[in-house]
Amino acid sequence: EDQVTQSPEALRLQEGESSSLNCSYTVSGLRGLFWYRQDPGKGPEFLFTLYSAGEEKEKERLKATLTKKESFLHITAPKPEDSATYLCAVQPYNTDKLIFGTGTRLQVFP
């Protein structure tokens, strides 16, 4: 069965304290892996798409990487405005749907 597991469930960081979020996945064949940011009461906001192992994408303080079994979202020198829930999703082959993990709730304190 295709599934996505994210860890940790919650992460508290001091402003400027870098860290990584993990997304482990099991999928019959990977079409793409997606990272989204979700603020409370809002819809997921697209961040990155990764298609193959070894691929990396960067945007401001965020960097996403992909291996055959997991993806990491690295946050460098985070700021309070980076506080949100970060969602990982996979799209298996031969399907339109995204399968989401439960997310990592990140809080960055000044």
Next chain:
Amino acid sequence: EPEVTQTPSHQVTQMGQEVILRCVPISNHLYFYWYRQILGQKVEFLVSFYNNEISEKSEIFDDRFSVERPDGSNFTLKIRSTKLEDSAMYFCATGQTEVGEAFFGQGTRLTVV
């Protein structure tokens, strides 16, 4: 920046009633989706829609649910005979291709009482 627009933002309905959730997709997008998120739980796929027909649906999308593009622009989700367990945030998402990122709207919070 183009965005997916959903209305209403909050809908309260009595159990057994019908509701229609509306979405205005990004203009050049061809693939449309509905997802839902029960409070504190994962975002779950409901249905995908392309070329005016359903391309895939989940087990959640039973015969009480339907989707359509009534006027070629709006994309709607109709739920008949609503149940308490239908209470959730419903998200519309759209994409340019079947592979790649989906852009989500801000959601409609449906409360069935």
